[in-house]
Amino acid sequence: DARVTQTPRDKVTEMGQEVTMRCQPILGHNTVFWYRQTMMQGLELLAYFRNRAPLDDSGMPKDRFSAEMPDATLATLKIQPSEPRDSAVYFCASGLGTIHTGELFFGEGSRLTVL
């Protein structure tokens, strides 16, 4: 049963520390999305990759966040330095996009708490 795998599931860290979240998309999918979910802001798009190329990261705070796809089986989202306002659930989703975006399959999320 193919699924998107995210690690870690839960992370508690102190302000100023570096945080790296990892995502393994479903094999064969060509699109990867990173979303951040908070009660106040809902699901915010942070980054979008198609065929490993970054297409849109306009929703991502560039000074502290970075997103990469070093290969087709791994997407990473890094926060350095982390701040309490970064506390949220971070979802990775992958899909098989053609002309239309297509169904997205979400991972179970990484819950980040920055103290």
Added chain:
Amino acid sequence: GQQVMQIPQYQHVQEGEDFTTYCNSSTTLSNIQWYKQRPGGHPVFLIQLVKSGEVKKQKRLTFQFGEAKKNSSLHITATQTTDVGTYFCAGSFGTASKLTFGTGTRLQVTL
């Protein structure tokens, strides 16, 4: 920027009552998707609508895409407690473009 708004934010119904959530965009959408997120869970895809005026049904759920492709709705007939969760619409504004999620409607169903 391109935004997708949803109303209502929250709805509480008695089991057996109907429920509708509405999704609106100021810009024409190329397609719209609907997702359901259970409490503590992750969003799960329900359906994608592409054509103007399209209507699709899944058992008690009916999805519509407006004629102008700027709005959409999800209607649940005779809600059940298993329908509890947050329903999100998500739209694309061009071909092969990113998916922008609406603000979501949280549905609570009581007996």
